[in-house]
Amino acid sequence: MAKTQTFADKAKGKKKADFICVKVVKTMKSEKGTYFFKESIEKISDISQVETIK
Numbered sequence: 001m002a003k004t005q006t007f008a009d010k011a012k013g014k015k016k017a018d019f020i021c022v023k024v025v026k027t028m029k030s031e032k033g034t035y036f037f038k039e040s041i042e043k044i045s046d047i048s049q050v051e052t053i054k
Contacts, residue, residue: 019043024053 026038042053 019045020047022050022053 020043022042022044024040024042026040028036028038030036044050044053
């Protein structure tokens with residue numbers, strides 16, 4: 001039996017996300033004076049908003 005649905009048909013049906021996920025790495029200083037990193041994933045609507053993430 002032949003397939004009735006092709007890969008192109010499957011890809012066409014998927015909706016594109018309205019946001020972009022960006023990994024943010026922040027440097028924090030502890031009370032002892034050592035540095036450590038905090039990572040988080042932020043969702044933004046436009047790539048130009050990267051500079052405004054705090």
